[in-house]
Amino acid sequence: MRPLFLALLLSTSAFSQTENLGLFSNSGDVGAPARKGASEFSKGQYRVTGAGANIWGKQDQFQYIWREITGNFTVTATMRFLAQGADHRKAGIMVRQSLEADAPYADVVIHGNGMPGLQWRSKAGEDTNTFDLPFSGPGTFQIKLVRTGVKMYMYIGKEDSEPKEIAHTEVSFRNPVLVGLAVCSHNTDASDTVVFSNVSIEAQTPPAP
Amino acid sequence: MRLLLLSSLFAVSALGQTEKFGAFTNSGDVGSPPLKGSDDFDASTGKYNITGSGTDIWGKSDQFHYVWREMSGNFAVSATTQFLTEGVGHRKAVLMLRKNLDPDSPFLQLAIHGDGTPAVQFRSTKADNTNTVDFPVQGPGTWKLKLIRQGSTTTFWIGKGDSPLRELGHTINQLGSPVLVGLGVSSHTQAATNTVLFSDVAVDRLP
Numbered sequence: 001m002r003p004l005f006l007a008l009l010l011s012t013s014a015f016s017q018t019e020n021l022g023l024f025s026n027s028g029d030v031g032a033p034a035r036k037g038a039s040e041f042s043k044g045q046y047r048v049t050g051a052g053a054n055i056w057g058k059q060d061q062f063q064y065i066w067r068e069i070t071g072n073f074t075v076t077a078t079m080r081f082l083a084q085g086a087d088h089r090k091a092g093i094m095v096r097q098s099l100e101a102d103a104p105y106a107d108v109v110i111h112g113n114g115m116p117g118l119q120w121r122s123k124a125g126e127d128t129n130t131f132d133l134p135f136s137g138p139g140t141f142q143i144k145l146v147r148t149g150v151k152m153y154m155y156i157g158k159e160d161s162e163p164k165e166i167a168h169t170e171v172s173f174r175n176p177v178l179v180g181l182a183v184c185s186h187n188t189d190a191s192d193t194v195v196f197s198n199v200s201i202e203a204q205t206p207p208a209p
Numbered sequence: 210m211r212l213l214l215l216s217s218l219f220a221v222s223a224l225g226q227t228e229k230f231g232a233f234t235n236s237g238d239v240g241s242p243p244l245k246g247s248d249d250f251d252a253s254t255g256k257y258n259i260t261g262s263g264t265d266i267w268g269k270s271d272q273f274h275y276v277w278r279e280m281s282g283n284f285a286v287s288a289t290t291q292f293l294t295e296g297v298g299h300r301k302a303v304l305m306l307r308k309n310l311d312p313d314s315p316f317l318q319l320a321i322h323g324d325g326t327p328a329v330q331f332r333s334t335k336a337d338n339t340n341t342v343d344f345p346v347q348g349p350g351t352w353k354l355k356l357i358r359q360g361s362t363t364t365f366w367i368g369k370g371d372s373p374l375r376e377l378g379h380t381i382n383q384l385g386s387p388v389l390v391g392l393g394v395s396s397h398t399q400a401a402t403n404t405v406l407f408s409d410v411a412v413d414r415l416p
Contacts, residue, residue, distance in 0.1 A: 063217065113215050120340075122338065122340070127333065129331075129333070129340050129380070130380055130381055131329060131342040131378050131379075131380050132379050132380070133378040134376045134377075134378060135379075165345050167342045167343060167344045167345075167377075168342070168343050169340065169341060169342050169343070170340075170341055197368070
């Protein structure tokens with residue numbers, strides 16, 4: 001009984017709702033990484049610090065700043081890593097069914113080495129699927145994720161280039177979903193900080209019947 | 210049964226060209242589409258006319274016509290494809306890696322749809338749903354397709370018409386070895402067949 005009670009206490013305290021998080025309502029670590037992450041919103045920018053083994057395989061560890069949303073939407077962000085780290089540290093925009101470590105998700109991410117990826121887990125506890133793009137090195141990226149029904153579109157632009165439609169995949173989520181920004185260091189012994197700016201979330205109104 | 214028997218007979222043949230199937234060793238329908246497929250290899254031009262029917266290569270199980278060979282390890286496969294018949298927008302011509310000939314077998318493919326949508330699609334485990342990565346539609350035409358399998362990473366290239374091959378990206382899968390490597394055609398409808406011309410077909414082992 002007591003461990004259960006503690007677990008409940010911890011799982012609520014891990015998610016902060018007290019600060020001003022801009023467009024988002026909550027932040028916290030998913031998958032209980034050994035090093036704690038943090039999210040701050042100031043002067044229109046989000047500084048998100050995350051640790052964790054990876055967002056990959058059957059379960060994830062990362063820092064997430066998110067809100068709940070229903071239906072179709074477009075999320076955009078400009079992002080850059082502030083420091084060096086593992087090549088495959090990753091950050092981006094994530095749609096997620098829940099805060100469970102093995103929850104279904106779809107994300108548009110940039111790896112630390114500059115490789116963009118469209119990644120998704122179709123069902124809870126399944127392996128992550130990935131499609132990684134050719135890349136030319138790290139930098140500042142403009143990223144966009146569009147949800148239209150089951151379709152999840154990835155747009156990428158590097159430096160000043162407008163985000164360009166690259167591809168889409170299909171993932172079935174129940175409404176509502178969580179949408180937000182995710183950072184993972186791909187290393188349980190380190191954290192990485194990513195600055196996200198120009199973040200927007202547009203909910204699309206459904207077409208008239 | 211017949212396919213199985215043929216498969217074990219041909220599994221020992223190495224990379225040599227066969228009179229009947231060129232770079233491949235076998236052909237047949239997967240998933241028993243009601244309209245039978247067929248294939249014709251012209252050894253003098255190296256061209257394949259492949260006719261296939263079937264609901265799709267999608268969801269939990271597939272129907273299509275397949276021309277294939279068994280391979281292990283790392284390799285490259287490329288072909289130029291052209292639909293010779295009109296049909297459903299999402300009819301498919303594919304370069305496919307497939308675990309076996311079961312309709313619900315794991316697979317990984319580079320597909321060009323009849324409407325000119327390129328896609329990388331895969332079923333990771335038997336009878337699982339198909340995953341897709343669809344690229345922006347560029348319209349119908351002649352398409353060059355290429356894939357390279359290196360361990361668990363497979364990288365894909367496409368080029369429309371005379372455009373040079375462009376790398377789309379790569380994915381990771383656990384198909385392992387051996388796999389069946391080949392060309393497939395599905396009409397995306399049981400009511401019709403579609404014929405695709407595959408030319409400049411190359412299958413090469415890589416270190």
